[in-house]
Amino acid sequence: MGLKIIVLAKQVPDTRNVGKDAMKADGTVNRAALPAIFNPEDLNALEQALRLKDRYKGSELTILTMGPGRAADVIREGLYRGADKGYLLTDRAFAGSDTLATSYAISCAIKKIKSYDIIIAGRQAIDGDTAQVGPQVAEKLNLPQITYAEKINAADNGKISVLRRLERGVETVEAPLPCLITVNASAPDCRPRNAKRVMKYKHAKTITETQDQSVDYIDLSADRPYLKIEEWSVNDIETDMQWLGLTGSPTKVKKIENVVFQAKESKLISNSENELEELIVELIENHTIG
Numbered sequence: 001m002g003l004k005i006i007v008l009a010k011q012v013p014d015t016r017n018v019g020k021d022a023m024k025a026d027g028t029v030n031r032a033a034l035p036a037i038f039n040p041e042d043l044n045a046l047e048q049a050l051r052l053k054d055r056y057k058g059s060e061l062t063i064l065t066m067g068p069g070r071a072a073d074v075i076r077e078g079l080y081r082g083a084d085k086g087y088l089l090t091d092r093a094f095a096g097s098d099t100l101a102t103s104y105a106i107s108c109a110i111k112k113i114k115s116y117d118i119i120i121a122g123r124q125a126i127d128g129d130t131a132q133v134g135p136q137v138a139e140k141l142n143l144p145q146i147t148y149a150e151k152i153n154a155a156d157n158g159k160i161s162v163l164r165r166l167e168r169g170v171e172t173v174e175a176p177l178p179c180l181i182t183v184n185a186s187a188p189d190c191r192p193r194n195a196k197r198v199m200k201y202k203h204a205k206t207i208t209e210t211q212d213q214s215v216d217y218i219d220l221s222a223d224r225p226y227l228k229i230e231e232w233s234v235n236d237i238e239t240d241m242q243w244l245g246l247t248g249s250p251t252k253v254k255k256i257e258n259v260v261f262q263a264k265e266s267k268l269i270s271n272s273e274n275e276l277e278e279l280i281v282e283l284i285e286n287h288t289i290g
Contacts, residue, residue: 002058003155005049006113008106008121008134009042009063009078011071015126036070038077041122043190045183048152049120050082050191056155060084062113066094066105072206075229079201080193085226087113088206091233093241098249099128103136105244108237110141118155119180123148131182138180145180146173150187206231 013034046063053059063078063086065071075086089109097105110116119138124131131147138145150165153172161174165186204227205213234244242248269275283289 001056002060003052003056003118004116005052005059005061006110006116006119007042007046007049007061007063007078007083008119008137009046009065009074010039010122010125011036011065011067011074012039012125012127013037036073038074039122039125039127041124041126041183041185042074043122044185044187045120045122045181046078046081046083047188047190048149048181048183049118052118052152052155053082062086062116064106064109064113065089066097066102066109069206069208072209072229072231076201076204077193079204080198081191082194082197085230087230087232089232089237090206090208093234093244096246096249097244098251099130099132099136100250101244101248103133103140104248105234105237105239106133107137107140108239109232110137112232112237117177117179118160119143119178120152121180121182123182123184134180134182141180143178143180144175145182146175147182149181149183152181201227203227204229 014037015034049061053061061078061083063075063083065074065086066089067074069088069090071090072086072088075083075088078086087109089105094101094105110119119141121134121137123134125133135145135147146160146162146164148164148166149162150170151163153161153163155161155177159174159176160179160181161172162181164171164173165184206229208231209229234241267279269279280289
């Protein structure tokens with residue numbers, strides 16, 4: 001019997017390659033200076049979902065993301081790798097949302113989707129590193145949750161078995177379905193794009209993207225409904241506006257500092273054990289380590 005799987009994904013600035021122009025004068029992130037990418041741990045989550053889809057025939061995999069119009073790229077990436085469809089939450093009312101407001105919007109969207117067995121997300125996003133959205137969504141939907149997942153072993157007979165990677169070891173836990181799971185970066189990397197799926201879904205677009213194109217894709221979308229990426233606003237998911245955006249975000253940033261590390265001095269050493277030992281002693285004495 002097939003599973004209904006929802007993968008929560010996010011488009012993030014690539015903070016792994018931060019340059020001198022990555023911060024604005026006011027201390028905020030200059031997103032225009034950083035390429036937008038599929039959040040890395042969400043790709044690990046997508047791979048776990050795809051493995052479930054491969055194992056349980058008849059399964060359906062949906063990508064759900066929240067962001068500006070360009071975040072539809074994340075959904076297309078999911079389609080290229082094996083997802084079946086996607087939903088984009090996009091509205092100016094979502095701007096400025098912290099984890100609480102974000103999880104509220106996502107939970108409202110999932111309630112609208114209605115049918116699901118497993119929700120899978122990356123442990124955290126590299127632009128925030130809070131690891132809060134997944135667990136908060138689970139709480140708002142009153143679902144059991146398993147965090148720090150490294151491998152989903154099985155999803156049979158109304159329950160799921162998951163291998164968790166913890167700081168000092170691993171453990172296997174079970175939970176009833178439906179369930180929400182967050183996946184570690186230690187989980188297997190996501191498979192690459194499938195060339196046939198790229199050709200099939202390269203024209204998959206939201207209604208806004210279709211309207212903005214100089215080429216008319218409306219007839220193409222009508223003939224091939226799988227090319228339509230659903231686009232939902234706050235009104236489509238029946239939200240309470242007081243819980244969205246800046247109004248619904250109790251988290252307030254008090255201060256941001258742009259810290260630049262500079263090498264003041266360097267020291268060349270050979271690979272001899274004596275020199276390595278002397279360096280370690282020196283670093284311990286000046287409290288660089290230890």
